[in-house]
Amino acid sequence: MPLIDRYLLRQLLGPTVLATLALAAVALLSQSLSALDIIVSQRQSALVFAKVTLLAMPQLINMVLPVAVFVAALVALNRLHTEQEIVVCFAGGMSRWRVIAPALRLAAMVTVLALFMNLWIQPAAAREMRQTLFNVRTDLASTLIREGEFTQPAPGLTVYAQSVDTTGLIRNLFIHQEKEGGGATTYTADQGRLAKRGDRPVLVMLKGSNQEFSRDGVLNFLSFDEYIFDLGPFMASSELIHYKPSDRYLHELFFPDLQQDWERRNRLKLLAEGHARLATPLYNIAFMAMALSAIIGGGFSRLGYGRRIAALAAAAVMVRIAGFIVQAAAESGAWLNVLQYVVPTAAAYLALRGVFRQKVHRFIDMRKKPVRIARPHDVSGAPA
DSSP states (O other): OHHHHHHHHHHHHHHHHHHHHHHHHHHHHHHHHHHHHHHHHTTOOHHHHHHHHHHTHHHHHHHHHHHHHHHHHHHHHHHHHHTTHHHHHHHTTOOHHHHHHHHHHHHHHHHHHHHHIIIIIHHHHHHHHHHHHHHHHTOHHHHSOOBTOEEEEETTEEEEEEEEOTTOOEEEEEEEEEOTTSOEEEEEEEEEEEEEETTEEEEEEEEEEEEEEOTTSOEEEEEEEEEEEEOHHHHOOOOOOOOOGGGSOHHHHHSOOTTSHHHHHTHHHHHHHHHHHHHTTHHHHHHHHHHHHHHHSSOOOTTOOHHHHHHHHHHHHHHHHHHHHHHHHTTSOGGGHHHHHHHHHHHHHHHHHHHHHSOOOOSOOTTSOOOOOOOOBOTTSOBO
């Protein structure tokens, strides 16, 4: 029996892994398109784009895991049933519970994995992604120069560059800086390049001039071979990182700092997110049970199980939509969070009930009277 259990588990594990990778790749593609727009507009490197894309993977995997489990279970169980391998298991004396035990064991392992990712990996990755995107938005040095455009990356600062080559060399650079106390300074240079002096970003200008018009109306002119323009004062930002509910750990969702205005106003939203972190892994068990009900919940059919599969697939979609609706509704009432656990639990119960509703007949009823078979006689009536 353990050999058969391991065989059934292997038949389910392979399609589950492949379905998860395929669905995660599709979800990752959609996520990468949104990240690509940010990276291109902020002139970031491919390394930053890859980092942002990979940090979105834990949340995407958690979203596609129940669907992957459902699809993989349908594919594997349908093949096993149509090839009569499951029928052989029943004929060999295995109970219905014993046959479905490997599938439920796989669903339980996926549930534990999803719960671990929900509680620790997803918030850690989401925080790092939020920090990276914050650094990208506040990176003045990368957005300072736009080829052929006048830009105002900071108040009182106007920058223009005719061209920027692939090595980062800036040609025909123009900078106009207005000072707070009055007056303005204009820099022109044939070439320039972004660099760092210590930890401070600077713009190195070559072969140019500096025209400073003071608030007293005095014009000072200076030509230079090299001039270091400090970008540090323009990099200072009072903006702070704000973590969304999906970026927070479980204890921050259940026990927020109510002294903060945002946490106090969104207390129910944080609570709903916290319960969703605990409840959503249960959909892996529910969807596996629904796949078992679609294949094993009815009698054997050589024509396939298309109708049952379509009906249970539609039911799975409705169950997941109901979960999203309940989570959204729980943001207006804390007592509705109970329904976040009821929806997947009820779906799993009803599906397993459908599995065990069909009984397997293995034995002959010995209480029936045996049928007598008459011995053949010859034509003369004598016994043969």
